Amino acid sequence: MTEILRLENVSKAFGGIRAVNDVSFTLSEGEIVGLIGPNGAGKTTLVNLITGVHKLTGGKVIFAGQDVSRQKPFQAARRGLARTFQIVQPFPAMTVLENVAAGSLFGGGHAAMGAALDAARQExxxxxxxxxxxxxxxLLSLPNRKRLELAKSLAMKPKVLLLDEVNAGLNAAEIDGALDLIRKIAARGITIVIIEHLMKVVLSVSQRILVLHHGELIAQGDPTAVVNDPRVIEAYLGAKFAARFGTAASTSQGATSHV
Known part of the structure; x- marks a missing residue:
């Protein structure tokens, strides 16, 4: 698979607080990758570093073979790095169509309003x-505001789409619909990073998982292997539970080996 995004030892400090510390990974074209971690792990900060909202303290962001470590958010959008926000805030006085057309004009390469409106209707x-x-x-409901956010991002013609808590506040049926839509987006060849707290959602849609804890990447790889990693269990549930889980797993394996 062709690499589209690479982070090399990316770090961010706010005063004496190291929010992201020495994070490195790569993304390939068309992948769906889950980015998980406890509250305060640095997930949204990492997205902000990738998209130029925050300046890096150290490291590099390489997008489509180009060093974009010093880019600004509008440059990221025009290059094809789009993102949604955890708190959805459309332009309330504008229509749904006008909201998406704004994304098309801003980052989709359409200079004329007519072309932007046509692209917006398609999305x-x-x-x-x-x-x-x-x-x-x-006037949109929360699920439709989430879909509007996706349409606005897609109108910017992204190569990589970073989804920050896109399922927050949705019920089970609405989440299923959102996941179907995410799969359809990936089928267009767009690389997706989905930040999510619901483990069931991450496991159902992600091909790989990245785990942040205290700003550090503590695990990455196959979803099933990652969620059974003692370091990940400890990060979410504490050291005592991780120790009990490890003991139970060892006992189970030992019993199996004697069958």
Whole structure:
């Protein structure tokens, strides 16, 4: 698979606090990668570093073979690094269509309003919001605001899409619909990083998982192997539970070996 994004020893300090510490990994074209970790692990900070919201304290961000470590957010968007936000805030006085057209004008390479509106309509149809294109964004339900956020990001023609808590606040049926949409986006060849707290969601959609804890990358790889890693269990549930889990696993393996 072709590499699209690489982080080399990326770090970020806020005063004396090391929010992200020496993180390195690569992403390939068309992958869906889960980024998990306890609250305060540094997940959103890492996304902000990738997209130029925060300046790096150290390390490099390489996107499509180019060092973009010093880029600004608008440059990231125009290069094809798009992201959604944990708290969805559309332009409330604008229609759904106008919101997505704004994304198309800003990062999608469309200088003319007509072309931007056409691109916006296509993405609204893709996410299932075509019928409410002329509705004021302020009137949308939470699930539809989430879909609007996706449509706006897709109108920017991303190569990599970073989804920050895209399922937060949704019920089980709405989450299933969101995951189907994420798979359809990946099928377009777009690399997706999904930040998520719901382990069931991460396991159902991710091809790989990255785990942050106290700003450090403590595990990465196959989802099943990662969630059974004692370091990951300890990060989420504490050292005592991790020790009990390890003892139980060893006992189970020993019993199996004597069968």
């Amino acid at each position: 609204l149809d893709f996410v299932g919001l075509g019928p409410v294109a002329d509705t004021p964004a302020a």
